[in-house]
Amino acid sequence: MKNGVISSQVIKRLSKYYRLLSDLSAVGVKKISSKTIAEKTGFTASQIRQDLNAFGGFGQQGYGYNTDILICEIGQILRINTHKKAILIGVGNLGRAVALHLEFEASGYSLIGLFDKKESVTGTVVRNTPVRHISRLDEFCRENRPEVAILCIPKEEVPIIADHLIRLGVKGFINFTQYDMSLRYGSVAVENINFWDSLTTLSYKLGE
C-alpha cells in the first residue's frame, strides 16, 4: 500500500483525518486514539486503524497516535507540503468566490494568477492577485509554470481552454463546469465540483 495507488475513498478519509488533526493540534492536542477519531469523523475505529496502519503503523498500542506525526505523515501522502502553483480561469461571480474562499495555502497551493476574457474584469484585484486578460495566459504560463488550473468558465469554452492549458504544462484541474473532462482528457488529473449533481441527488434523497 505504501508505494501503491490509494483509492479515492481512502484519500477522502485521509483528507478528513488531516483536517481534524490539524484543528486539534492547533488547540494543543498532542495525542489521539482511534476511538476519538472515530467519534469525531463517524468512521469506525477499526476502519481508522486499518487506514492509518497501512501507511507505516505510526500508532502505539494503549497510547494512541501522536497528532503532529500523524499530520506530517498524512500530509506527505496527500502532498500537502509540496508547493503547487494554481491559476484560475473565469473571474465571474463563481470564480471570484472560489478565489476568495478556497483554502489554497492550507492545502499546499498558491493561487498565482487569475484570468478572464472580459475587459471589465481585467485589472481588478482579487485576493491580492490582479485579474489578467486571457490573451496574456501563454506568456504568464511560460514564465510561472502553474501546475493546476481552476476552471470557472462556461462549459462550451472548456475544450479550447483546457487543450491550451495542457500544452502550456498544466497537469491538474479543479473543474467547476458541467463539461465532462474525463472523455477528452483521460490521463489528466481532474477533480469535479458539480453543483448540478448535488442538487439532483438531494432532490432524489428528499423523496426516499
Next chain:
Amino acid sequence: MKNGVISSQVIKRLSKYYRLLSDLSAVGVKKISSKTIAEKTGFTASQIRQDLNAFGGFGQQGYGYNTDILICEIGQILRINTHKKAILIGVGNLGRAVALHLEFEASGYSLIGLFDKKESVTGTVVRNTPVRHISRLDEFCRENRPEVAILCIPKEEVPIIADHLIRLGVKGFINFTQYDMSLRYGSVAVENINFWDSLTTLSYKLGE
C-alpha cells in the same frame, strides 16, 4: 429496483443522463441509442442499458430511446418536476456566488429566501431575492415552509443554525461548510460540496 432505494452512484449517472438528454432535446434530438449516450458520457453502453432498463425498460430494440420520454422518466425518479423551496444562509462571497450560479429552476428548486446575520448585507438583493436578517428566519419559515437549506456559513455556526432549521421543518441541506453533518444529523438528507476534499484529492493525484 423500481420502488427500491437507488444507490448514489446510479443517481449520479441518472443525473448525467438527464443533463445530456435535456441538452440534446433542446436542439431537436428525438431519439438516442445507448451507444450514443455511451460516447457522450463515458459510461459503457451495457452499463447504460442496465441503468435505464431497471426503471421500466423504456428502450426499444433497434430504435433506441425516445429522448423526451427518457427525460420525463428520469426526471420523475430524480423528482426534478417537484417544486422544492430552498433558502440560503450566509450571503458572503461564496453564498452570493452560489445564489447566482446554481441552476435551481432546471433542477426543480426555487430559491425563495436569503439570510445573513450582517446588517451590511441585509436589504441588498441577489437573484431578485432580498437578503433578510437571520432574526427573521423563524417567521419566514413558518410562513413559507422551505424544504431545503443551503449552508454557506462558517462551520462553527452549523450546529445551531441546522438544529434550528430542522425544527422549522427543513428536510435537506446542501452543505458548503467543513462541518460534518452526518455525525449529528444522521437521518437528514445532506449533500456536501467540499472544496477542501477536492484540493487535497487533486494534490494526491498529481503525485501519482
